Amino acid sequence: MYAVIEQGGKQYKIAEGDCLNIELTEIEPGAKTIELDKVLFVSDGENIKIGTPYLEGAKVVASFKTTAQDAVVKGKKLYPTHFRRRKNSMRRIGHRQKYLEVVIDKIQA
Numbered sequence: 413m414y415a416v417i418e419q420g421g422k423q424y425k426i427a428e429g430d431c432l433n434i435e436l437t438e439i440e441p442g443a444k445t446i447e448l449d450k451v452l453f454v455s456d457g458e459n460i461k462i463g464t465p466y467l468e469g470a471k472v473v474a475s476f477k478t479t480a481q482d483a484v485v486k487g488k489k490l491y492p493t494h495f496r497r498r499k500n501s502m503r504r505i506g507h508r509q510k511y512l513e514v515v516i517d518k519i520q521a
Contacts, residue, residue, distance in 0.1 A: 413455065413457070414455055416451070448472040450466055474517060486509070492505060
């Protein structure tokens with residue numbers, strides 16, 4: 413069984429047991445699981461359900477690997493550069509995006 417969900421403006425194809433880095437969202441400090449309710453598509457091999465745009469009553473339950481605070485991981489360091497030709501002007505800054513690392517437990521459709 414797999415599903416397509418939307419989280420943070422991005423779409424992810426997931427299955428049960430997958431480890432996934434999603435956009436950082438507000439979570440409670442003592443939370444053990446997170447529910448993702450923007451499910452676009454669910455397939456179990458035989459039956460296919462497609463939402464318009466989301467499926468009613470469908471949700472994905474995901475848990476954190478350790479705790480909610482330790483699930484926040486940093487991505488790769490990026491160096492966007494602003495360069496103006498023939499002006500002797502160049503600016504380089506660093507950015508490191510934070511993600512939430514979750515494991516998909518259950519797909520309910």
